[in-house]
Structures are given as C-alpha cells and as structure tokens.
Amino acid sequence: xxxxxxxxxxxxxxxxxxxxxxxxxxxxxxxxxxxxxxxxxxxxxxxxxxxxxxxxxxxxxxxxxxxxxxxxxxxxxxxxxxxxxxxxxxxxxxxxxxxxxxxxxxxxxxxxxxxxxxxxxxxxxxxxxxxxxxxxxxxxxxxxxxxxxxxxxxxxxxxxxxxxxxxxxxxxxxxxxxxxxxxxxxxxxxxxxxxxxxxxxxxxxxxxxxxxxxxxxxxxxxxxxxxxxxxxxxxxxxxxxxxxxxxxxxxxxxxxxxxxxxxxxxxxxxxxxxxxxxxxxxxxxxxxxxxxxxxxxxxxxxxxxxxxxxxxxxxxxxxxxxxxxxxxxxxxxxxxxxxxxxxxxxxxxxxxxxxxxxxxxxxxxxxxxxxxxxxxxxxxxxxxxxxxxxxxxxxxxxxxxxxxxxxxxxxxxxxxxxxxxxxxxxxxxxxxxxxxxxxxxxxxxxxxxxxxxxxxxxxxxxxxxxxxxxxxxxxx
Numbered sequence: 001x002x003x004x005x006x007x008x009x010x011x012x013x014x015x016x017x018x019x020x021x022x023x024x025x026x027x028x029x030x031x032x033x034x035x036x037x038x039x040x041x042x043x044x045x046x047x048x049x050x051x052x053x054x055x056x057x058x059x060x061x062x063x064x065x066x067x068x069x070x071x072x073x074x075x076x077x078x079x080x081x082x083x084x085x086x087x088x089x090x091x092x093x094x095x096x097x098x099x100x101x102x103x104x105x106x107x108x109x110x111x112x113x114x115x116x117x118x119x120x121x122x123x124x125x126x127x128x129x130x131x132x133x134x135x136x137x138x139x140x141x142x143x144x145x146x147x148x149x150x151x152x153x154x155x156x157x158x159x160x161x162x163x164x165x166x167x168x169x170x171x172x173x174x175x176x177x178x179x180x181x182x183x184x185x186x187x188x189x190x191x192x193x194x195x196x197x198x199x200x201x202x203x204x205x206x207x208x209x210x211x212x213x214x215x216x217x218x219x220x221x222x223x224x225x226x227x228x229x230x231x232x233x234x235x236x237x238x239x240x241x242x243x244x245x246x247x248x249x250x251x252x253x254x255x256x257x258x259x260x261x262x263x264x265x266x267x268x269x270x271x272x273x274x275x276x277x278x279x280x281x282x283x284x285x286x287x288x289x290x291x292x293x294x295x296x297x298x299x300x301x302x303x304x305x306x307x308x309x310x311x312x313x314x315x316x317x318x319x320x321x322x323x324x325x326x327x328x329x330x331x332x333x334x335x336x337x338x339x340x341x342x343x344x345x346x347x348x349x350x351x352x353x354x355x356x357x358x359x360x361x362x363x364x365x366x367x368x369x370x371x372x373x374x375x376x377x378x379x380x381x382x383x384x385x386x387x388x389x390x391x392x393x394x395x396x397x398x399x400x401x402x403x404x405x406x407x408x409x410x411x412x413x414x415x416x417x418x419x420x421x422x423x424x425x426x427x428x429x430x431x432x433x434x435x436x437x438x439x440x441x442x443x444x445x446x447x448x449x450x451x452x453x454x455x456x457x458x459x460x461x462x463x464x465x466x467x468x469x470x471x472x473x474x475x476x
Contacts (some may be wrong), residue, residue: 019217047162050237051370052244054313055461056395057180059416060433063424067194069462070188079110082122086164094142096136099163111135111143115170119145134171138181155191194423194460195269197246201235205440205449220390223406232453236434239455243432245376247461248272272418273471287318287393288472289325291359297396297470298360305468307398308412309362314394315378317369318472319353322365326354368394396470417468422459430458 007340009018083102099119101109113115113135120130133145172178250271253259276282281300288294301307314322356364372378377392398417422431433456436443463469 049297050241051373051376052241054368054370055244055247055418055420057366057422058311058399059418059461061420061422061459063429063431064194064421065423067423068191069193069421070189070191071462071464072189073465075186075188078167080164080166081106084119084165086163096146097133097421098142099165100142100145101165102141106141109138109143110166110183111138111165112170112179112183113138114172114179115167117145118168120164120166132168151371162164164470178220186391189356190462190464192270192421192460192462193266194421194458195246195250195263195267196288196458199235199239199242199455200361201232201453202438202450203231203440205438205451206256208440215383218262235453236455239457243457243459245370247459248322248370250274269325269460270463272395272461275466276395276469276471279466281467283470283472286391286474287314288320289321291325291329294325294359294363298362301361301468301470305398305465307400307468309364310396311364311366311399312394312396312470312472313366313368313371314472315368318330318393319365321365323353327352363396390476392471392473394472398465398468407464417464418454418461419464420459420461422457430456432457 017208024194041200051324080102083104084099085102086097086099115135116132117135118130118132131147131149133147135143136146137144169180209330248271250269252268252270255265280296281304283297285293288297301310312318312322354365356362370376371392371394382414400417414468435453435454437445437454438448438450439446440449443451447453
C-alpha cells in the first residue's frame with residue numbers, strides 16, 4: 001500500500017453537530033476551522049471628532065486674486081484726546097493756556113481755531129477743576145484755550161497735569177470769517193495676507209491590493225464602506241479642521257524671528273485671536289461670572305460699535321458659569337433650581353441651562369467644541385502663571401455685517417465681521433485643491449509604487465471691526 005499508516009489522522013467527524021471526544025480539535029488556531037468574530041462596523045468611541053464649524057457659522061468665503069488683502073475701517077466721527085498735558089496753571093484768567101496732545105497715533109491735532117472744548121483732569125489735583133473754553137491757536141501737537149470762566153482755574157500744587165479734551169461745538173463773533181481749516185477723516189487701514197496650507201497621504205500599491213472593508217459613519221455625514229481609503233478620508237477631515245484652526249490661531253512672523261528662515265520675512269498671517277488680542281477687547285480674568293462682570297463688558301461695548309446682537313462661543317466651564325449666574329437671578333427658586341416657566345408636569349425634565357439673555361444687548365451663547373476638545377485647546381494653558389494666558393475660555397462675536405471700503409472692488413461693500421478670503425482666478429482656484437500622483441489607484445504619473453494624495457489651500461481670515469469682539473481668557 002502506498003499510503004503509510006503513520007502519521008495518521010485522529011479526527012472522526014460526526015454526522016451531526018455533536019461534541020464528542022473523537023471530533024474535538026485540541027490544537028486551535030485561525031488556520032484550522034474557526035475565525036474570530038469581528039464587527040464590520042467601526043465603533044465611534046469619540047463621536048464627531050471634527051472641531052471645524054465656527055467660521056462656517058459666523059462667516060463666508062470670498063475669492064481674492066492678490067497676495068495681500070486691504071480694507072479701510074471707519075474712524076471715530078468726533079474728536080477726543082485723553083492724554084493732554086499742560087504746564088503750570090496760574091490764576092491768570094486772561095491769558096490762553098497751551099495744551100500738548102500726547103495720544104498715540106496722532107500725527108496732527110484735529111482741533112481748529114474757533115471750536116469750543118471741554119477740559120477735564122484725568123486725575124485729582126489740588127486746586128484743579130474742569131472747565132470749558134474756546135480754541136485760539138493750533139500747532140502741530142498743541143492748541144491754546146481761553147476759558148469761559150474766571151474763577152475755576154488755579155493750581156496751587158504747581159505741577160503738570162493730564163487732561164481729557166472733548167470738542168462740543170464752535171463760536172464766532174458777528175462779521176468775522178468762518179472756519180479756515182478742514183478736518184480730514186482718518187480711516188484705519190487694515191491688511192492681511194493668505195498663507196498656503198498643505199497636507200499629504202500615501203499608501204503603497206501592495207497595501208492597496210489587500211482590500212479590507214469596514215463600515216464607517218464619517219464626520220461630514222457620509223456613511224458606507226471604506227477600505228484603504230479610510231486613512232485618506234481622515235487625512236482630508238484633519239486638513240479641513242486645520243483650514244479653520246489656522247485662521248483662528250495664526251500669527252505673523254516677527255522681524256528677525258527664527259520662523260523667518262522657514263516662512264520668509266512676510267510669513268504668517270493674522271488670525272482671529274491675534275487681531276482681537278491686538279485691536280479688540282479682552283477680559284483677562286477667565287470668565288465673567290456675575291452681572292456686575294457683564295456690566296463691565298457692556299460698558300466697554302458701549303464705547304465701541306454697540307452691536308445689538310452678539311453670540312458668545314464658549315467652553316463648558318464658561319457655559320456652566322453663565323447658567324449659574326442667570327439661575328441666581330431667580331429669587332423664587334430654592335438654590336436656583338426653578339429655572340424658567342414650568343407647567344407642573346411631573347414628567348418634564350428640569351432644564352438647567354440657558355440659551356442667552358438680554359441686558360442692554362442680546363447675548364446668545366453657544367458651546368464651542370474647539371475650546372473643549374482635549375486634542376486642541378481643551379487642555380491648553382490649564383496650569384498657573386504664564387500658562388494661563390494661553391487659556392481662552394470664549395469669544396464674543398457680533399452678529400450681522402459691516403460696511404467697509406473694499407480696495408479690490410473699489411467701492412463700499414457689506415461683509416461679515418469674520419470671513420475668509422482665498423486665492424482664485426479664472427485659471428486656478430486655490431480654495432481647496434486635491435490631486436493624486438503615483439502609479440497605483442488609477443494614477444499613472446510617477447514610477448513610485450504608491451498612491452499619493454495631496455491637499456492645498458491658500459487663504460486668510462479678515463477680522464473686520466475687531467473692536468466689536470470680546471476675547472475671554474486668562475492673563476493680563
């Protein structure tokens with residue numbers, strides 16, 4: 001007999017599915033009979049992992065053909081100086097008193113002969129009171145005033161003082177010439193430049209041949225089966241997030257900085273946080289937690305654009321603090337638990353949150369995932385000292401649009417306070433580009449045995465009217 005008796009086989013299969021000593025596999029491995037049970041659907045243990053949505057909610061995207069974006073913002077209609085000094089005041093009520101304007105960014109005094117002004121000391125000083133007068137002479141940085149009163153101006157301390165000055169009108173004698181000089185408006189010229197963002201994904205041709213399907217539900221709402229392209233898909237989602245977070249966090253490269261070697265002398269761009277920190281309003285104590293805190297915020301907004309409706313995008317800590325503040329205003333609830341209006345329904349869940357409030361202005365609140373996500377700003381700057389200055393707890397954004405002079409269009413245009421400008425023309429649109437290289441996956445552009453997916457965008461954010469924004473963070 002050609003077939004040897006040893007080694008033989010030990011199994012005696014049963015005609016039915018019955019566990020017997022003769023058909024039991026003692027050596028178990030995946031190549032024998034059984035394969036592991038696997039779930040074909042991916043478990044979403046972190047939920048929606050994307051943090052982008054902020055700019056889509058509050059802004060728009062507009063094309064631009066230039067590598068520099070410029071716009072002008074209105075200056076103040078009326079003129080006021082708050083850093084005005086004078087030499088020793090005397091009891092001479094006839095002679096004019098000369099004041100020097102020291103306010104920053106003032107190249108020439110906007111006061112004119114014949115205008116009437118009100119002068120008020122910024123600090124208390126012995127024998128010094130405020131009064132009203134008329135301007136008799138104007139220099140490059142000085143102006144002379146003669147007072148309407150005769151007994152208010154004396155200074156027994158004999159020291160220089162700092163004043164605030166406000167123009168409230170003018171007065172001329174009968175038969176005299178009128179105003180001889182004009183005041184030209186001083187718009188604020190703002191600018192920004194786009195930066196180029198890139199990302200990249202690669203997979204070898206051999207790995208593409210080993211297809212493994214998995215059912216997924218993606219952050220952009222799509223669902224279905226993916227194989228090796230799942231990693232490419234996540235690269236795309238990550239790039240989408242960076243398109244927004246870069247517009248929030250970006251800063252321009254300072255002269256002689258180390259980053260200049262990489263991005264060039266004009267590298268970087270002005271992100272939203274940078275602009276609001278520079279030209280906006282900042283609450284440096286973390287979260288306003290009382291109505292008096294918000295009164296301080298409101299009083300600052302009164303001095304700015306006074307936009308009626310505002311949305312505060314905040315982290316969870318700030319949201320709870322605001323809920324507790326608003327609940328404390330209910331004097332009829334024990335411990336502040338009876339929020340809002342109830343219908344005595346025993347099945348109704350207690351709502352311990354608020355969507356906003358009105359106090360001079362309308363304030364709506366919205367949770368900002370970017371400030372809560374632990375892989376982004378959710379755990380940044382949670383230490384002490386200087387680290388706290390990195391912790392942003394929220395940002396107040398005015399709703400609606402603002403009118404600005406667009407340098408490209410050559411006319412006034414309405415724009416959202418926040419909007420993105422991306423490079424584009426008839427030949428090339430750089431808002432969001434992606435392309436495939438290599439020799440696998442349908443591409444035939446290179447000898448490399450792989451598929452390479454490239455992503456690119458060139459964009460910047462325009463923060464118009466930053467003086468209407470409020471940034472809530474820690475640190476002075």
